[in-house]
Amino acid sequence: MDINNLSENLSNIILDSANKTFNFRPFKGKRKKKKGKQKWFNGNCKFFKRELNNLGSRLQQHPNNHDLKTSYHQLRREYKKLLKDTKKKFITDIIDKLDSLHEDNPKLFWKTINNLKKNTNREENPIPLSEMSNYLKKLYEENNTDLDISKIEIENINNKHLDYAFICKEVRDGIKKLKKNKQPGIDLIYNEFLLYGKDLLLLPIVNLFNRILSSGKFPDAWNLSLQERNMAMESDEVLFLAKASGTVLISSVVLYVAWKKIRCKSPKKDHPRDTVILHQFDRGPYAPSMTPYAIKVETYLRMAKIPYKNEHGFTPSKKGKWPWIEYNGEEIADSEFCIEYLNDKLGIDLDKDFTVKERGIARAFQKMLEENTYWAFVLDRWVYDENWTSCKVMKIPSLTGYFIRRQMKKMAFAHGMGRHNPNEVYHIMELDFKALSNFLGNKKFLLGDKPCQADCSVFGLLSNAYWQSFGTPVESTIKRYENLCYYCQRMKETFWPDWDECITHGNTKEATK
Numbered sequence: 001m002d003i004n005n006l007s008e009n010l011s012n013i014i015l016d017s018a019n020k021t022f023n024f025r026p027f028k029g030k031r032k033k034k035k036g037k038q039k040w041f042n043g044n045c046k047f048f049k050r051e052l053n054n055l056g057s058r059l060q061q062h063p064n065n066h067d068l069k070t071s072y073h074q075l076r077r078e079y080k081k082l083l084k085d086t087k088k089k090f091i092t093d094i095i096d097k098l099d100s101l102h103e104d105n106p107k108l109f110w111k112t113i114n115n116l117k118k119n120t121n122r123e124e125n126p127i128p129l130s131e132m133s134n135y136l137k138k139l140y141e142e143n144n145t146d147l148d149i150s151k152i153e154i155e156n157i158n159n160k161h162l163d164y165a166f167i168c169k170e171v172r173d174g175i176k177k178l179k180k181n182k183q184p185g186i187d188l189i190y191n192e193f194l195l196y197g198k199d200l201l202l203l204p205i206v207n208l209f210n211r212i213l214s215s216g217k218f219p220d221a222w223n224l225s226l227q228e229r230n231m232a233m234e235s236d237e238v239l240f241l242a243k244a245s246g247t248v249l250i251s252s253v254v255l256y257v258a259w260k261k262i263r264c265k266s267p268k269k270d271h272p273r274d275t276v277i278l279h280q281f282d283r284g285p286y287a288p289s290m291t292p293y294a295i296k297v298e299t300y301l302r303m304a305k306i307p308y309k310n311e312h313g314f315t316p317s318k319k320g321k322w323p324w325i326e327y328n329g330e331e332i333a334d335s336e337f338c339i340e341y342l343n344d345k346l347g348i349d350l351d352k353d354f355t356v357k358e359r360g361i362a363r364a365f366q367k368m369l370e371e372n373t374y375w376a377f378v379l380d381r382w383v384y385d386e387n388w389t390s391c392k393v394m395k396i397p398s399l400t401g402y403f404i405r406r407q408m409k410k411m412a413f414a415h416g417m418g419r420h421n422p423n424e425v426y427h428i429m430e431l432d433f434k435a436l437s438n439f440l441g442n443k444k445f446l447l448g449d450k451p452c453q454a455d456c457s458v459f460g461l462l463s464n465a466y467w468q469s470f471g472t473p474v475e476s477t478i479k480r481y482e483n484l485c486y487y488c489q490r491m492k493e494t495f496w497p498d499w500d501e502c503i504t505h506g507n508t509k510e511a512t513k
């Protein structure tokens with residue numbers, strides 16, 4: 001069978017099965033469904049609800065009527081029991097439909113599955129992930145020009161112990177993990193299908209995926225660009241997820257399982273004592289990091305003259321955040337907690353020469369930038385930039401970039417900054433820069449001739465805005481304030497004399513530090 005047909009069957013497993021099992025109509029928006037709008041809420045439930053409401057209204061008018069109160073509570077108990085039984089029956093019916101799914105699906109689809117069932121009795125052959133990564137890169141170099149899979153670098157993420165392929169149990173656990181915290185609405189039926197139908201389809205999906213990996217060819221469908229507008233529309237999400245040839249379901253599950261294995265099985269390295277191990281992403285093109293918080297922590301370590309060593313990679317902290325540090329076997333996550341921990345542990349106080357009032361002012365400006373300006377910066381970099389400049393500069397694959405953009409958009413909306421339009425967001429950012437510029441004046445550092453701890457945070461964000469905004473409105477905004485630009489240069493010269501060794505110069509060469 002042609003590899004592209006095999007890849008198409010991989011997506012049709014989900015799409016055809018969902019269409020044959022459920023009749024659903026997506027609705028726009030992400031509103032929460034009321035109980036009366038849920039699929040299992042039938043006419044009998046509506047009748048009981050109406051009677052209960054009528055009885056409740058009468059009870060409000062006659063609250064001292066004992067017989068009326070007894071009748072109301074009895075009917076309320078019956079109504080709750082009815083809801084529980086009706087919902088249970090609805091789920092049972094779904095499972096029954098899945099049991100009879102074989103008879104309703106296209107012959108070609110089930111022919112593919114039946115052919116694969118012949119090999120299900122044997123154990124799945126292990127595929128070392130280092131070989132898988134090199135294999136995918138080789139396929140990419142031979143057959144593709146658009147998809148940059150070289151940044152995946154699976155074999156370089158401390159995974160030498162991952163010498164077996166993904167098996168059904170791991171994929172099942174991955175599906176369970178991925179379906180948590182889903183929004184009700186357009187993907188509700190899709191999630192129900194994953195919940196109740198995964199056991200039926202799991203083995204064919206895994207076998208198909210492993211078969212494609214071992215086929216020697218790279219499916220065209222795996223080279224889909226998720227940057228196109230029509231594919232990113234929320235109203236078509238269910239159809240798009242299924243059509244992406246396992247790009248979303250399979251790739252997400254595989255990456256989740258790989259991430260989990262990497263986190264659990266990677267052997268801990270032996271580091272020298274009394275040395276801070278700073279875990280952060282790879283070096284940035286024009287500043288030491290693409291995240292302000294990594295520059296913040298590393299600048300603090302240099303300012304406090306604490307011995308440290310960088311560990312570049314994608315191993316997350318226990319909180320799932322970057323950067324994070326290790327110190328004599330202890331792990332500390334979140335940049336602010338890292339600094340606070342080292343201050344207490346090593347007796348460091350970078351603000352000892354400043355008054356309580358000055359410390360309070362510095363803290364206020366730090367939090368303004370980290371909790372307000374930062375989110376305007378995030379929206380500018382990951383949401384408003386239609387050219388996906390950050391993804392191109394960082395060589396992030398289009399699939400990864402799509403999910404980063406989507407996640408950042410959700411987080412900014414939850415914060416509140418994402419609820420404004422771009423003009424309002426840039427206006428808020430300019431007011432923040434203006435306030436900082438007015439306070440900084442002609443001073444060398446935030447509070448005067450000596451740097452304070454808050455300078456680390458200020459420099460972390462301003463350095464990204466000044467050197468790594470890639471021609472967006474953020475760059476033009478900060479360059480309107482000359483003293484902020486001079487401040488960035490001054491911090492760079494004072495604490496980063498090896499700056500050129502800590503950047504990739506637009507990805508033209510590797511950073512040596």
